[in-house]
Amino acid sequence: MEVKQKKVAQQLRNFERALGEYKLDEPLSRFLTRFYKSNRQMGSSDRRMTSRLCYNYFRVGHIAADQAPEARLVIAEFLCETASDLVDVHRPQWSAYQQGELADKINFLEQQGIPCDDAIFPFYSHLSLSIDPKQFCRSQLIQPDLFLRVQKHAVLAVEEELTKNAIPFEKVGPYSYRLPNGAQLQQIKKIEGLFEVQDLSSQESLDIAHIAKNQSWWDACAASGGKSLLLLHKEPSIQLLVSDIRLSVLRNLDERFLKANIRTAYRKKVLDLTVDVEHLLHGERFDGIILDAPCSGSGTWGRTPEMMSQFSESNIADFASLQQKIAARASKYLQKDGQLIYITCSVFREENEDIVAYLEDTCGLKVEAMNLIKGYHRKSDSMFAARLRKIQ
Numbered sequence: 001m002e003v004k005q006k007k008v009a010q011q012l013r014n015f016e017r018a019l020g021e022y023k024l025d026e027p028l029s030r031f032l033t034r035f036y037k038s039n040r041q042m043g044s045s046d047r048r049m050t051s052r053l054c055y056n057y058f059r060v061g062h063i064a065a066d067q068a069p070e071a072r073l074v075i076a077e078f079l080c081e082t083a084s085d086l087v088d089v090h091r092p093q094w095s096a097y098q099q100g101e102l103a104d105k106i107n108f109l110e111q112q113g114i115p116c117d118d119a120i121f122p123f124y125s126h127l128s129l130s131i132d133p134k135q136f137c138r139s140q141l142i143q144p145d146l147f148l149r150v151q152k153h154a155v156l157a158v159e160e161e162l163t164k165n166a167i168p169f170e171k172v173g174p175y176s177y178r179l180p181n182g183a184q185l186q187q188i189k190k191i192e193g194l195f196e197v198q199d200l201s202s203q204e205s206l207d208i209a210h211i212a213k214n215q216s217w218w219d220a221c222a223a224s225g226g227k228s229l230l231l232l233h234k235e236p237s238i239q240l241l242v243s244d245i246r247l248s249v250l251r252n253l254d255e256r257f258l259k260a261n262i263r264t265a266y267r268k269k270v271l272d273l274t275v276d277v278e279h280l281l282h283g284e285r286f287d288g289i290i291l292d293a294p295c296s297g298s299g300t301w302g303r304t305p306e307m308m309s310q311f312s313e314s315n316i317a318d319f320a321s322l323q324q325k326i327a328a329r330a331s332k333y334l335q336k337d338g339q340l341i342y343i344t345c346s347v348f349r350e351e352n353e354d355i356v357a358y359l360e361d362t363c364g365l366k367v368e369a370m371n372l373i374k375g376y377h378r379k380s381d382s383m384f385a386a387r388l389r390k391i392q
């Protein structure tokens with residue numbers, strides 16, 4: 001036991017040092033990469049354990065928010081792992097329950113006077129109505145898997161290389177694969193450019209769109225092109241305009257398109273959709289617009305649980321107001337009968353159904369379909385997608 005105690009004490013020291021230095025002003029993954037670079041004495045197992053402890057700590061949201069970090073970490077390890085030296089040493093009376101079902105562990109903690117269900121995800125009252133709040137909140141305790149979208153012609157080649165390199169995978173759609181997190185794909189040079197890392201729900205976000213050959217589409221918040229690549233995967237003959245407020249992300253898009261060997265010629269503009277862009281779009285009209293709006297990202301916090309600590313309820317209204325502005329401006333550029341595909345990776349109704357209702361009320365659009373793409377039962381993100389048709 002003494003050896004285990006010493007090991008756990010060292011793990012806790014590393015965790016406390018990392019947590020103490022992390023200022024919540026950047027993604028935890030980026031901070032940890034820097035932290036390990038400046039702490040070269042930490043071996044790979046120390047790093048792995050520090051990452052696990054930090055992520056689990058944030059994963060439990062506001063559970064036991066009034067307790068010290070160390071006590072909260074023990075709770076986090078108990079809920080998120082099936083075995084933990086930290087629990088064995090600090091709460092040996094809990095160890096017997098550690099391998100049980102998550103629901104049983106939550107019941108057990110609640111009986112000990114530690115409320116869980118309402119505290120994991122403190123913003124649950126804003127969830128879109130089609131979400132099962134309990135299931136969603138509990139899913140925050142589980143890290144989502146890694147998903148790939150493979151190019152149509154490359155399915156066999158990718159499967160073969162994954163098998164050769166002993167990377168386990170599960171085919172979950174004609175071109176979609178589930179892999180364990182941390183799969184070392186960059187080492188397999190032969191399949192570079194043949195796949196995109198893209199969450200499964202994100203891969204399904206354009207299923208709602210009606211896409212036909214040679215249509216003109218505008219990806220109005222393109223970033224590094226995740227949805228544009230998906231659009232071209234579905235229909236390579238699309239005439240595509242990509243834009244974003246940030247030039248740097250459009251440069252990343254160029255690189256990503258090159259790597260994916262995209263042959264479609266596309267146009268690119270830097271556009272801020274909170275202001276008039278008519279002098280840059282010159283009355284152009286599109287058959288389809290993808291608006292993957294800036295949002296809270298709350299449907300993806302299972303991957304970045306630290307975001308929950310930086311978020312406050314008032315941010316939801318700020319995002320909604322930005323989304324109204326951007327979506328209303330973009331929709332002016334649809335031709336009659338054209339479609340706006342409004343997408344977010346948020347689970348909040350203010351950013352989803354409420355924006356769709358606003359667009360229907362004020363922008364001459366009619367909602368034809370909308371879908372909260374649920375990921376919480378299948379270890380993927382949750383997203384929202386709606387198809388609105390321009391009727392006037």
Ligand SMILES: C[S@@+](CC[C@H](N)C(=O)[O-])C[C@H]1O[C@@H](n2cnc3c(N)ncnc32)[C@H](O)[C@@H]1O
Nearest residue numbers: 221222223225226227245272273274292293294
């Ligand atoms: C959710 S991300 C888009 C992700 C991208 N579609 C993808 O699939 O990879 C939202 C994007 O909106 C952009 N954005 C934020 N404010 C904007 C504005 N006022 N006008 C245009 N784009 C904006 C951000 O720079 C960000 O890249």
